[in-house]
Amino acid sequence: VFQYLSYRCLYTVGITIYAKYIPRIAFSAEYFKSALKFSWKIIGSRVISRGANEIRNLIIGKHYTTETTGFFNKGLQLPSIISTAFDYSMQSVMFSAPAIVKQYERFTEDFTVYVFDRRQELPPVYKVSDMAEDTVKAINILGLRDISVFGASQGGMIALTIAADNPLLVRRVAVASTVLRIDEKNFSVIDEWIRLAGNGDREGLYLSFGQKIYSQETYEKYKDALISIAKTVTEKELERFVILAKGAQGFDLSGKADSIRCPVLIAGDTEDAVFGIEYTDELAKNICPGRDFTMNIYTGYGHAVYDMAPDFMTSLFIFMKG
Numbered sequence: 001v002f003q004y005l006s007y008r009c010l011y012t013v014g015i016t017i018y019a020k021y022i023p024r025i026a027f028s029a030e031y032f033k034s035a036l037k038f039s040w041k042i043i044g045s046r047v048i049s050r051g052a053n054e055i056r057n058l059i060i061g062k063h064y065t066t067e068t069t070g071f072f073n074k075g076l077q078l079p080s081i082i083s084t085a086f087d088y089s090m091q092s093v094m095f096s097a098p099a100i101v102k103q104y105e106r107f108t109e110d111f112t113v114y115v116f117d118r119r120q121e122l123p124p125v126y127k128v129s130d131m132a133e134d135t136v137k138a139i140n141i142l143g144l145r146d147i148s149v150f151g152a153s154q155g156g157m158i159a160l161t162i163a164a165d166n167p168l169l170v171r172r173v174a175v176a177s178t179v180l181r182i183d184e185k186n187f188s189v190i191d192e193w194i195r196l197a198g199n200g201d202r203e204g205l206y207l208s209f210g211q212k213i214y215s216q217e218t219y220e221k222y223k224d225a226l227i228s229i230a231k232t233v234t235e236k237e238l239e240r241f242v243i244l245a246k247g248a249q250g251f252d253l254s255g256k257a258d259s260i261r262c263p264v265l266i267a268g269d270t271e272d273a274v275f276g277i278e279y280t281d282e283l284a285k286n287i288c289p290g291r292d293f294t295m296n297i298y299t300g301y302g303h304a305v306y307d308m309a310p311d312f313m314t315s316l317f318i319f320m321k322g
Helices: 002-019 029-063 066-090 093-103 105-109 128-142 154-165 188-198 202-213 216-230 235-246 254-259 277-287 312-321
Strands: 147-152 170-176 264-269 293-298
Touching: 093 105, 105 312, 128 154, 147 154, 147 312, 154 170, 154 254, 170 312, 188 202, 188 235, 202 216, 254 277, 264 277, 264 312, 277 293, 293 312
Parallel strands: 147 170, 170 264, 264 293
Antiparallel strands: none
């Protein structure tokens, strides 16, 4: 809290000096009435909706087990989670800000949550190490220290690289559906995505996403939605995806594994069709010997276990709190 308040105060002073603008406290009854007249229905509907959801959860929680309630809540979130996951692949995560806020809502009482995207303008070659370096630069600009980092898939590679290269910065690191290194075998699915994107085959790319990232049941249920979403993808977004996907090629952290000194959480699924569960095992064997670590292996959720497993967010929250 002190760190955040200090940063905001320094940021405000800097803006004041740069812009030569001194804010003043003012209150206008007329402006307040005008704003309230416009927004009271929106505020009221949100309050009613939130209250109804809380009552519903209390009733369900009273009559069903924690596991069943978790499945119910995850089911309600499923359409937006799937849409958001594909947005991550093609667009800036900032376009999915409302969904991200909802997904990590329980963390905000104990943590200040930051979501980092790759840079807006990408160079022709942009490796995982470059992504990690850019992220650390942003972290340093924000003045953050003693951080807990979570990343999934390629984001997991970035998170591990940050932890290995900056052991004094990272307090805890959690990764899901990721690898210690990329070789020809575990790059094959990504290589197919690169080919589809390079050919401009939007529908083929999104259908392949759905088949490889999610369970067969989830894929069949949302297949038509994936086809519809694919139609919105632009040529520039395809080009961006290709650069980011190629950035994983040649990734190898095996020589730096010993540099990760903080507690580690590793999550994976036995039916991960992108990398394969054997690479999760390899990661655990190289990262975790003699170190404080937690490993959660699921079955039936696929590569997107971090979105689909109903208890994943709870286990991540418990790990981050330490």
